[in-house]
Amino acid sequence: MHWLFVTLRPTVNHVVITPQRNIVTRTWGSSVGRKAIVAVTGAIFLLYVVAHMLGNLKIFFGIEAFDAYSQHLREIGEAVFGYEGVLWIARVVLLSALVLHVAASFSLWRRARRARPVRYQHRQALEGSYAARTMRWGGVIIGLFVIYHVLDLTTGTLNPLPGESSAYTKLVASFDRWYVALFYILAVVALGFHIRHGLWSAIQTLGGNSALRQNALKGLALAVAVVITVGFAIVPLSVMFGLVR
Numbered sequence: 001m002h003w004l005f006v007t008l009r010p011t012v013n014h015v016v017i018t019p020q021r022n023i024v025t026r027t028w029g030s031s032v033g034r035k036a037i038v039a040v041t042g043a044i045f046l047l048y049v050v051a052h053m054l055g056n057l058k059i060f061f062g063i064e065a066f067d068a069y070s071q072h073l074r075e076i077g078e079a080v081f082g083y084e085g086v087l088w089i090a091r092v093v094l095l096s097a098l099v100l101h102v103a104a105s106f107s108l109w110r111r112a113r114r115a116r117p118v119r120y121q122h123r124q125a126l127e128g129s130y131a132a133r134t135m136r137w138g139g140v141i142i143g144l145f146v147i148y149h150v151l152d153l154t155t156g157t158l159n160p161l162p163g164e165s166s167a168y169t170k171l172v173a174s175f176d177r178w179y180v181a182l183f184y185i186l187a188v189v190a191l192g193f194h195i196r197h198g199l200w201s202a203i204q205t206l207g208g209n210s211a212l213r214q215n216a217l218k219g220l221a222l223a224v225a226v227v228i229t230v231g232f233a234i235v236p237l238s239v240m241f242g243l244v245r
């Protein structure tokens, strides 16, 4: 069959013409390109997650501070983009990044699986497959969590205080149920594992991993993950233990 495609390829004076590929097909078409897509979209999430975690800590400044912050998110750039305009731009960017992140990771995973039909034998490779499994399942847990989370605290659909209650009262009402607080804590622990491994792989992909700096960079990825996990988990924990009412 191969000879058929060879003879059908377009030629000029017997020189084979390779069709021009634009930057999108070139990036998606190579595994390095898809790894870069995962890394860049991952960096967008990391920035969002850090900003969100810092914003959440406003809960310790009281109800007025937290609700004012929630209101402020809707009013940023109002003069140019209208009420909630910037928020909607951020939502579209995050959702597009999510689609690309999942599609590129999934396609890389499928490619690796096709290339390796026989299971790993030695230790280092086993560790690699453990990390990949943790990333896959961690990603699924985080995805399900975000869906629940938006229905809980943004739309209020699954919140005990739906309707027009403030961001602060919705948050406290939600975490007053210990099993919901626990679910949030488990989700942010899964997020921590995902960030630690994701950051570490991204550093390796970008070539910043000389043998000398390897341990320092691994430590940095772990530190970022721990700070983010603790920074998020402290909010449901504080409601559970009555420090935030």
Ligand code: HEM
Pocket: 049, 052, 056, 070, 071, 073, 087, 091, 142, 146, 149, 150, 153, 154, 167, 171, 184, 185, 188, 191, 232, 233, 235, 236
């Ligand atoms: C204990 C941890 C968390 C708390 C207490 C929390 C709190 C909140 C609150 C109060 C809102 C509503 C803000 C408002 O409408 O003014 C919100 C929205 C949101 N959070 Fe979280 N969050 C947590 C973890 C996370 C994590 C880990 C992620 C992502 C991985 C995340 C992603 C989002 C998203 C996407 C929205 C919707 C933004 C929008 O469309 O308006 N949150 N969060």
